[in-house]
Amino acid sequence: xxxxxxxxxxxxxxxxxxLALLLAAASILGALAFEHIGGLPPCPLCLEQRYAYYAGxxxxxxxxxxxxxxxxxxxxxxxxxxxxxxxxxxxxGVYHAGAEWGFWPGPDSCMGAQAITSDAGGLLDSxxxxxxxxxxxxxxxxxxxxxxxxxxxxxxxxxALCARATTASLRAE
Numbered sequence: 001x002x003x004x005x006x007x008x009x010x011x012x013x014x015x016x017x018x019l020a021l022l023l024a025a026a027s028i029l030g031a032l033a034f035e036h037i038g039g040l041p042p043c044p045l046c047l048e049q050r051y052a053y054y055a056g057x058x059x060x061x062x063x064x065x066x067x068x069x070x071x072x073x074x075x076x077x078x079x080x081x082x083x084x085x086x087x088x089x090x091x092x093g094v095y096h097a098g099a100e101w102g103f104w105p106g107p108d109s110c111m112g113a114q115a116i117t118s119d120a121g122g123l124l125d126s127x128x129x130x131x132x133x134x135x136x137x138x139x140x141x142x143x144x145x146x147x148x149x150x151x152x153x154x155x156x157x158x159x160a161l162c163a164r165a166t167t168a169s170l171r172a173e
Contacts, residue, residue, distance in 0.1 A: 014170035017079055020161035021060040024086075027154045028053040029074070034147065039139060043133040044109050045096045049151050052089035056082045067169060075089055076169035085161035086155045093152030099136045101147050106136040 028050060031035045041049075063078035112134075116159035133139075140147060 008101065011067070011168065011172075013072070013075065013079070013165045013172075014064060016161045016168060017060060017064050017067065017165035018077075020079075020082070020086075020158050021057065021064065021163065022066060023161065024057050024060065024158050027151070027158075029049050031147070031151075034140070038140075040147075041133050045092070045106065046133075046148065049089055049096065049155075051149070054145070056085050060162070063165070072169045072172050074153055076166045079162045079165040079169060083159050083166055084123050086159040086162060088159075090152050090155035090159060093148050093150075093155055096148035097152060098103055100138070106134075110136060129152060131166045 031042070031046075031053075035042055058128065059078055059082050063075045063082070066078060076167035096106070098104050099110075116155075142150065145153075
């Protein structure tokens, strides 16, 4: 007598969660490639936008494992947390892209403010050696959209996929 074990990979929740995981992993690998291979150092806002990926990827993986173990409610909780993180990250991407387009000012930390010293020569020397990565200037645009704009798009897609995985997990699809 054989017992049929349901395959979790055919479930909607698993498919949506796995797609969100692949999208997030591809996105952060792309950002790291632009930085380390393409020579485009990230600004402070770019670095902050990576937090959702750094936290979301392992949590998504764990949610898929939990879902495979038959714990749909716990998986739904994990998918929901990641969905909220990516929704917030999409908002941060929109803010960053808006600062790049000049719709609103970016944070002061991205403007290259220098510490004022009483020694003017010391200030000039520090300006020569300081490389400021500004948040209000796009380093590159792909199809007319900056990397911050693409992050907003990808983060919103990841949010939608995680939200779908959450609802499907709760319905045990």
